[in-house]
Amino acid sequence: MFKNNYTYSSFGVNDIAKAVDFYRNTLGLKVEEDGYGFKLALTGTEVYVMPMGQNYQPAAYHVLNFNVSNIELAVAGLRQLGIAIESIPGMKHDELGIIRGKAVGAGPDMAIFKDPAGNMLAVLEM
Structure with a gap:
């Protein structure tokens, strides 16, 4: 059922602009924005980062x-x-x-x- 599907990981942030700046400019990663969130194009995988609002609680x-x-x-x-x-x-x-x-x-x-x-x-x- 899933073996030929495109897969990726994702997590949320409370401020997309700050996250884009951090991942692109501070860590130097390739960031591909799509108007909602952004994709981190990493070696071997992709990770999608999405806005979750100001009340977002990060994972433990x-x-x-x-x-x-x-x-x-x-x-x-x-x-x-x-x-x-x-x-x-x-x-x-x-x-x-x-x-x-x-x-x-x-x-x-x-x-x-x-x-x-x-x-x-x-x-x-x-």
Whole structure:
């Protein structure tokens, strides 16, 4: 039923203009606006971002993951852009704010940051 269908992921934001600016100008991603929301054209997939109004509540988990080859450089780059690395309650973070999952056999090394709507995004080093 679904195997030949076009598929994509999506999430909402409370301010499309701020989101377009963040994803296009801050993160440097390709943004394709369609008059309602926008598509992020990422390597291997597409993600659609749609307006959800000012009362939008972001998810309590990361909605978009960026696989990187060097998490320390990625975190430094985010900080240079003025983007804070988030602390996740109950998770152990190093001095850079990175959750070191690889060292303890519990997944990838990961750092969490947020977009202007409060959606959690992650950089991951597998």
